[in-house]
Amino acid sequence: MPELRQNFFTKEWVIIATERARRPEDLATRRPAHQTPPFVETCPFCPGHENQTPPEISRHPVNHAEPWEVRVIPNKFAALASDLQPTRSLQHLRRRIEGFGFHEVIVDSPDHSACMALLSDAQVARILTVFKDRYNTLCADHRISHVTIFKNHGSDAGASLQHPHSQIIATPVIPSQVRHRLHEALRHYDEVGECMFCHMVEGEVEDQTRVVIKSEMFVAMEVFASATPFATHVFPLRHMSSFGEITPAEISDLARVLRSLLAKIYVGLGNPDLNFTVRSGPADYMGARHFHWYVSVIPRLTRVAGFELGSGMFINTVLPEAAAEFLRKVATEKAAGAAAG
Numbered sequence: 539m540p541e542l543r544q545n546f547f548t549k550e551w552v553i554i555a556t557e558r559a560r561r562p563e564d565l566a567t568r569r570p571a572h573q574t575p576p577f578v579e580t581c582p583f584c585p586g587h588e589n590q591t592p593p594e595i596s597r598h599p600v601n602h603a604e605p606w607e608v609r610v611i612p613n614k615f616a617a618l619a620s621d622l623q624p625t626r627s628l629q630h631l632r633r634r635i636e637g638f639g640f641h642e643v644i645v646d647s648p649d650h651s652a653c654m655a656l657l658s659d660a661q662v663a664r665i666l667t668v669f670k671d672r673y674n675t676l677c678a679d680h681r682i683s684h685v686t687i688f689k690n691h692g693s694d695a696g697a698s699l700q701h702p703h704s705q706i707i708a709t710p711v712i713p714s715q716v717r718h719r720l721h722e723a724l725r726h727y728d729e730v731g732e733c734m735f736c737h738m739v740e741g742e743v744e745d746q747t748r749v750v751i752k753s754e755m756f757v758a759m760e761v762f763a764s765a766t767p768f769a770t771h772v773f774p775l776r777h778m779s780s781f782g783e784i785t786p787a788e789i790s791d792l793a794r795v796l797r798s799l800l801a802k803i804y805v806g807l808g809n810p811d812l813n814f815t816v817r818s819g820p821a822d823y824m825g826a827r828h829f830h831w832y833v834s835v836i837p838r839l840t841r842v843a844g845f846e847l848g849s850g851m852f853i854n855t856v857l858p859e860a861a862a863e864f865l866r867k868v869a870t871e872k873a874a875g876a877a878a879g
């Protein structure tokens with residue numbers, strides 16, 4: 539029987555089409571096996587090619603005498619320009635803001651072949667530490683309203699360069715998707731007197747059927763009203779509205795959970811293209827009681843078609859409970875490097 543489910547955060551409905559249901563493993567990417575080399579002569583992100591990118595913003599380690607492990611640079615093809623001002627104009631009904639903002643690239647590793655699922659937990663923690671530093675720096679600019687951290691892995695997910703990297707875009711407005719969640723979160727706080735994300739996470743941890751990984755500080759779980767197969771959210775168990783509030787101990791714990799989740803997807807679903815996003819409150823939301831940040835991981839296993847584009851309502855052919863059970867069972871020893879430091 540098909541079923542309609544409502545997203546608790548957005549109140550959007552999705553169709554879970556169980557009569558068209560596919561086993562999770564049927565969606566696995568049949569990617570032809572080929573070895574990615576650790577260094578590519580023509581890649582601008584590989585070590586030794588630093589002069590092919592715009593001047594570095596920051597790096598880890600800071601000491602230039604040591605080789606870099608994580609590097610931050612401006613995006614050469616930036617969507618927004620940091621040398622403009624967010625000047626607004628309104629002409630009849632046409633509202634505009636000059637294209638001010640920041641668009642940065644974080645090179646995840648000097649190794650061209652090391653996608654995040656294959657990195658060590660320690661390297662993922664270094665990347666998350668750099669995320670936090672850049673996040674807080676960009677949020678401190680009073681012209682910035684929101685900062686989005688994301689990764690496009692694979693060409694179907696929008697990646698144009700194969701070398702593993704993440705991106706940050708800081709905008710002078712709050713994106714409407716975030717604003718919508720903020721409104722629902724505020725309404726929930728007003729009605730119930732607690733954070734709607736904490737409320738939902740508590741129920742899911744107790745129920746367990748959609749939980750993939752639970753650590754001391756984080757939980758990774760399939761979304762109850764998931765719009766697409768294997769959409770997985772990672773929530774901090776402690777209430778925090780802004781990613782900028784994460785502590786070093788939480789960064790280490792999140793690195794383990796996120797890397798392990800990505801390795802399960804890599805091994806279980808055959809290294810699919812995917813996006814992940816750090817969904818945090820607006821730039822000035824430190825300490826807010828009604829919003830809660832999380833990481834959203836979306837494997838790109840199916841294509842958006844006419845019904846989705848025309849209605850905004852998605853049809854998901856994999857039960858979230860079946861996806862969670864499948865991912866829980868995936869052993870990640872096959873992910874090379876997963877056991878390393």
Ligand SMILES: [Zn+2]
Nearest residue numbers: 581584650701
């Ligand atoms: Zn490279």
Ligand SMILES: [Zn+2]
Nearest residue numbers: 733736777830
């Ligand atoms: Zn909360």
